[in-house]
Amino acid sequence: MAGHSVINLQNVDVYQQKHLVLANVNLNIEKGEFVFLIGQTGSGKSSLLKIIYGDLHIGNGNGKVADFDLKNLADKEVPYLRRKLGIVFQDFQLLSDRTIEKNLEFVLKATGWNDENLINERIKDVLDKVGLRSKIKKMPHEISGGEQQRIVIARALLNNPEIILADEPTGNLDPETSEEIVLLLKQISQSGTAVLMATHDYHIIRTFPSRIIKCEGGRMHEDAQIS
Ligand SMILES: Nc1ncnc2c1ncn2[C@@H]1O[C@H](COP(=O)(O)OP(=O)(O)OP(=O)(O)O)[C@@H](O)[C@H]1O
Numbered sequence: 290m291a292g293h294s295v296i297n298l299q300n301v302d303v304y305q306q307k308h309l310v311l312a313n314v315n316l317n318i319e320k321g322e323f324v325f326l327i328g329q330t331g332s333g334k335s336s337l338l339k340i341i342y343g344d345l346h347i348g349n350g351n352g353k354v355a356d357f358d359l360k361n362l363a364d365k366e367v368p369y370l371r372r373k374l375g376i377v378f379q380d381f382q383l384l385s386d387r388t389i390e391k392n393l394e395f396v397l398k399a400t401g402w403n404d405e406n407l408i409n410e411r412i413k414d415v416l417d418k419v420g421l422r423s424k425i426k427k428m429p430h431e432i433s434g435g436e437q438q439r440i441v442i443a444r445a446l447l448n449n450p451e452i453i454l455a456d457e458p459t460g461n462l463d464p465e466t467s468e469e470i471v472l473l474l475k476q477i478s479q480s481g482t483a484v485l486m487a488t489h490d491y492h493i494i495r496t497f498p499s500r501i502i503k504c505e506g507g508r509m510h511e512d513a514q515i516s
Pocket residue numbers: 305306308310328329330331332333334335336337504
């Protein structure tokens with residue numbers, strides 16, 4: 290059965306300015322796949338994610354993400370590409386001066402939603418998906434770190450993305466809460482959204498056996514094993 294590719298990179302060279310970080314990357318991720326991205330600090334994981342969300346241009350090679358052609362991606366198209374992506378990064382936290390509801394409303398309004406009823410419904414939908422509807426009126430500081438991360442995931446789901454990119458989403462969490470977050474991301478992938486998750490947490494990788502790709506020695510390797 291032919292799959293439905295949501296990320297397809299062919300012979301892509303990943304540069305940070307003049308420095309070649311990863312050479313000749315070939316990567317295909319299908320709808321609903323769950324993939325771990327591993328590699329030492331500085332090996333190129335974030336750079337690879339940047340290629341995928343249109344923050345770095347591809348020089349050599351070809352790339353398609355959620356039907357956007359990365360090679361010919363105009364700057365003005367980047368926000369539309371990002372709407373197809375849910376981004377869960379550590380440095381992309383909740384706005385601390387407003388409630389969970391207002392955090393989510395802010396993103397919807399910034400991405401073109403203006404019908405109040407649809408906005409309210411969508412906010413409830415995504416909060417249900419992460420099991421936190423009861424926290425809708427709370428401020429970020431009134432909920433735990435794990436709950437905040439679930440809200441960040443809810444926020445990433447607002448525009449029904451084809452792909453979630455998660456960079457160390459469990460970095461600041463205790464082991465039990467980390468497992469809950471990854472379980473949630475797994476469930477999201479099973480409902481059809483591909484998840485690409487960069488992590489250094491081998492306990493998590495062992496607990497949730499999945500496809501692993503690794504950045505090492507200036508290359509991206511498939512079917513990586515952890516020891
Ligand atoms: N903005 C930048 N300008 C120039 N070089 C950069 C820039 N960002 C990263 N690099 C370099 O590119 C290489 C890959 O960095 P990258 O951040 O992709 O690694 P990483 O695997 O994500 O590391 P970490 O696990 O620490 O996040 C490193 O040598 C880094 O110094």
